[in-house]
Amino acid sequence: xxxxxVADPEAAVGGVVEGATVMIGGFGEAGSPIELIxxxxxxxxxxxxxVNNNTGSGEVGLAALIRxxxxxxxxxxxxxxxxxxxxxxxxxSGRIELELVxxxxxxxxxxxxxxGIPGFYTPTAxxxxxxxxxxxxxxxxxxxxxxxxxxxxxxxxxARRADWHGNLVYNRTARNFSPLMAMAATTTVVQVAEVVxxxxxxxxxxxTPGIFVDRVVHVASxxxxxxxxxxxxxxx
Amino acid sequence: xxxxPGPVGMSREQMSARAxxxxxxxxxxxxxxxxxxxxxQFIPEGIEVILHTENGLLGMGPSPxxxxxxxxxxxxxxxxxTALPGASYFHHADSFAMIRGGHLDLxxxxxxxxxxxxxxxxxxxxxxxxxxxxGAMDLVSxxxxxxxxxxxxxxxxxxxxxxxxSYPLTGVGVVNRIYTDLAxxxxxxxxxxxxxxxxxxxxxxxxxxxxxxxxxxxxxRVER
Numbered sequence: 001x002x003x004x005x006v007a008d009p010e011a012a013v014g015g016v017v018e019g020a021t022v023m024i025g026g027f028g029e030a031g032s033p034i035e036l037i038x039x040x041x042x043x044x045x046x047x048x049x050x051v052n053n054n055t056g057s058g059e060v061g062l063a064a065l066i067r068x069x070x071x072x073x074x075x076x077x078x079x080x081x082x083x084x085x086x087x088x089x090x091x092x093s094g095r096i097e098l099e100l101v102x103x104x105x106x107x108x109x110x111x112x113x114x115x116g117i118p119g120f121y122t123p124t125a126x127x128x129x130x131x132x133x134x135x136x137x138x139x140x141x142x143x144x145x146x147x148x149x150x151x152x153x154x155x156x157x158x159a160r161r162a163d164w165h166g167n168l169v170y171n172r173t174a175r176n177f178s179p180l181m182a183m184a185a186t187t188t189v190v191q192v193a194e195v196v197x198x199x200x201x202x203x204x205x206x207x208t209p210g211i212f213v214d215r216v217v218h219v220a221s222x223x224x225x226x227x228x229x230x231x232x233x234x235x236x
Numbered sequence: 237x238x239x240x241p242g243p244v245g246m247s248r249e250q251m252s253a254r255a256x257x258x259x260x261x262x263x264x265x266x267x268x269x270x271x272x273x274x275x276x277q278f279i280p281e282g283i284e285v286i287l288h289t290e291n292g293l294l295g296m297g298p299s300p301x302x303x304x305x306x307x308x309x310x311x312x313x314x315x316x317x318t319a320l321p322g323a324s325y326f327h328h329a330d331s332f333a334m335i336r337g338g339h340l341d342l343x344x345x346x347x348x349x350x351x352x353x354x355x356x357x358x359x360x361x362x363x364x365x366x367x368x369x370x371g372a373m374d375l376v377s378x379x380x381x382x383x384x385x386x387x388x389x390x391x392x393x394x395x396x397x398x399x400x401x402s403y404p405l406t407g408v409g410v411v412n413r414i415y416t417d418l419a420x421x422x423x424x425x426x427x428x429x430x431x432x433x434x435x436x437x438x439x440x441x442x443x444x445x446x447x448x449x450x451x452x453x454x455x456x457r458v459e460r
Contacts, residue, residue, distance in 0.1 A: 027291045027328075028314035029307055080368040088366050100367050103290065104332030104374030111329040124336060125373045127408035172325055173292045174308035179327040207327075224307045 031174035058229030114183025155185030166213025245417025295323025
């Protein structure tokens with residue numbers, strides 16, 4: 001019988017190694033798996049390469065992971081935030097590496113990684129400094145640049161509901177990168193507010209099929225990043 | 237810096253209302269964060285425009301009433317929004333397939349500089365700032381029409397419509413039309429062309445505040 005449920009966030013992130021590449025779902029706070037990120041901080045793995053659209057806010061969640069010195073490199077499209085100084089301070093002092101990727105290229109690189117496609121050509125960013133050194137090839141009279149797929153050792157994502165097989169349904173715009181990351185990681189861990197028995201989700205509405213999910217952890221009342229930041233919470 | 241008194245241009249609201257007049261009924265549109273977002277408030281009655289926000293929503297509505305928001309229903313600027321009847325949610329690969337696959341009719345973005353060949357610089361001022369690009373490069377390379385909404389000059393009076401961009405580029409030869417506080421300017425095969433002027437502003441005033449040759453194409457438009 002397939003049952004991917006694990007006891008708690010601590011068990012869910014077990015086995016992460018030093019220097020791992022970790023994809024973390026979320027666009028801003030929407031879809032950010034805060035409880036899993038905090039478990040990753042507690043776990044202690046460092047030298048991580050983290051893939052996320054942003055760099056977190058305040059001193060909780062992703063920003064707390066970066067502040068704890070666990071992240072060697074960020075791969076993202078928009079590392080600025082109105083209410084966090086964690087990433088900018090480390091970046092300006094040369095203590096964290098940044099690979100800046102256009103948002104659609106970032107999404108497609110992750111999708112390609114999950115789909116077994118090693119690279120693709122896109123016109124996005126042609127002629128800009130972000131693709132200096134990339135191979136350029138002309139298709140139908142237009143220049144395109146070569147982009148390489150992204151894969152990861154671990155993906156940490158958040159969804160609204162899962163069954164024991166790991167079939168997932170998301171909440172509104174919290175879906176963002178998570179279905180792609182689930183496909184692109186060797187081990188995908190999801191935190192969900194609700195777990196139902198297998199068969200409890202209509203197959204027509206499944207967004208992420210369970211084949212892409214390895215561990216399901218129930219977090220009944222997940223924190224919202226903006227709420228923690230407003231209350232001045234820091235982690236740990 | 238002392239500023240010489242120049243022509244009085246439109247307010248941001250007036251610019252937004254002017255740009256809204258040119259959006260066709262039934263269009264799928266992405267409005268950039270900041271001033272372009274304001275266009276949504278001025279879509280004329282009877283015109284249906286579907287707003288796309290690249291974080292994963294088609295059919296975006298206005299901000300929720302106080303207390304009705306969901307921190308997981310946000311726009312690309314990470315502000316809480318609503319979903320209108322007929323809306324849909326999707327993941328980033330689908331969202332950027334809409335952009336990169338040429339399915340969106342129009343995007344409207346802000347600018348630091350626009351060059352006479354349609355080059356756009358709007359993501360980085362270089363120097364010490366933290367570089368951040370988001371979806372701007374995808375939008376300008378994939379959406380069918382790319383409009384820019386910006387003040388004609390910087391706060392210091394320096395023209396933003398230039399011969400060659402000095403800031404890092406967002407895209408090469410991508411801008412079709414520019415809405416400024418002083419004029420509506422097309423980017424044509426021979427460079428900038430004024431197609432409409434703000435009331436009380438003259439073509440010569442616009443030309444003097446544009447750092448590249450600019451044609452008066454208003455008569456051509458009237459004859460059409």
